[in-house]
Amino acid sequence: MDTRAPLRPATHQRHCWECMRRRLVCDFARPTCNKCRSAGVACPGYDEKKPLRWLAPGKVTSRARKRQSRHGMNRFSTVSSEGSEEAADKEHVPRTSVGSELLRIPIPHREWKSETCTMVEAFSLVNDYVYPDFRAMHELAPNPYLGQFPLDALHQMPMSICHTLVYLALGHRIHRIYPGDHCRSLACLRPSLYQHRGLALRSLTELMGNLKNRITIDLTIGSILLFLFVDARQLPSVHWQHHFAAAMELINLRGGLASLAHSSEYLKPLILHSLILGVMANTTTPPSHHIPTTSQLELITIMTELYGDGIYPILLCPPYLFIDVIKINNLRFQTTSAPITETTRATAHAILDHIEAFSPDDWTGTNPDAREDWLLLGRMYKSSIALYCISSLQSLSILPSSKYYTAMRTVHGNHLYTLLPKVTRRTRIRHFTIWPLVVAGMQAVDASPNVRHIVDEQLSELSKIMGCPTPTLARAVFRRFWTSGQTWDECFDKAYVFVT
DSSP, rough: OOOOOOOOOOOOOOOOHHHHTTTOOOOOBBBBOHHHHHOOOOOOOOOOOOOOOOOTTTTTOOOOOOOOOOOTTTTTTOOOHHHHHHHHHHHHBBOHHHHHHTTHHHOOOOTTTTTHHHHHHHHIIIIIIGGGGGGGGGGOOOOOOSOOOGGGGGGTEEEEHHHHHHHHHHHHHHHOOOTTOOOHHHHTTTHHHHHHHHHHHHHHHHHHHTTTHHHHHHHHHHHHHHHHHHHHHOOSSSHHHHHHHHHHHHHHHHHHHHHHHHGGGGGGHHHHHHHHHHHHHHSSGGGOOGGGGGGGHHHHHHHHEEEESSOOTTTTOHHHHHHHHHHHHHHHHHEEESOOOHHHHHHHHHHHHHHHHHGGGGOOOGGGGOOOHHHHHHHHHHHHHHHHHHHHHHHHSSSSOOOOHHHHHHHHHHHHHHHHHHHHTTTTTGGGHHHHHHHHHGGGGOOOOOHHHHHHHHHHHHHHHHHHSHHHHHHHHHHHHHHHHSSHHHOOOOOOOOOO
């Protein structure tokens, strides 16, 4: 016999508190709903006020965080409930393509409980401390990949992405130096950084053990790629290569790079980001340690489609020149499995001629007010990629160490030394000097002590404004190299990544 009381017609029906907690659609049965009865839990009812729920000792899931000291920490504090409410009320918030697309990734059902607090913290930290340093890029041209993460994605983000975002924001805050900062106060954030990195890895491990279908595979790919970007940015190690390999294994399960890029719109920005990272990392990695995927000529077709006009937050390099970087990487990678032939040398000459034919005036964007910035970027990347081509291929004896190439290196080196101070003074583009500055550091092995000092100082300043230790790592590499090295592969004798 059904003892449930019939529901009265009403303009608004309140879900029971347990269904609201579990994000389920309540069936409004009285006195207890059937969802709770089926789950074997006590239905807390439909009262206006949420009933108290007592927890057994040791079962508390969250506690209030202690207020941090205000000394030296004014620009970085734990997100409060008031702060999150204010953030939620903001209008006209720019939306990043990555954030919007991640919002569309189908997420398997899960219970959130107090994890939502960590997610609010992650989104707020990235929006408040990382995004503002890149916001000026919108003045160059509308950038679909740059913006704030939408707070309405909170209920969909998996914890692997949440902890990775906290890891990103904490690392950025530790290394991003503001006036009045106290390094000792910032250092106390390091334990929390490593804690969230560990929690992100644990969440990734759980995802890897639950690859049931296409949805879970895509979610895992997105989580690994995001973690890859942050780990490459924060830690001077080769761990990021292992993450890249893991992501590629899963991408192959989904039909390969080209297939996934065409069939999964929400993963396309992450795939593009990872390929840019892999291509530029191979430039400062010995050929025997290259990521094979990003040193293959087949990649050019995919990158030509994905990279578009070269508008991307981590590398404002003209696509014309970026394709040349892939070709140079391919020549270097070929030396690990095949002898150098006259065809190899002819290809190297053709690549260098193609670089020399590039005109920065043909790549100036759509905003006339930013024309000077575009010209500086084009000239900077032309000289740095020409130097990479000559130096790296001379290191492998593909190009000869002749007076002609020595003179060409000198011309492009002096040009780069002149351009870099101008670029680093311009807010809209200064974040994109790290790789050209690394090329200048390698070229400075033949320069005067004054030039080396200027490069070292620029790397030190760049580390403060980029919010990552990558430029500091480059300083250490060059101080060693300038005393004992000569060639490109002597400088970059292991896998480095100088793109953030």
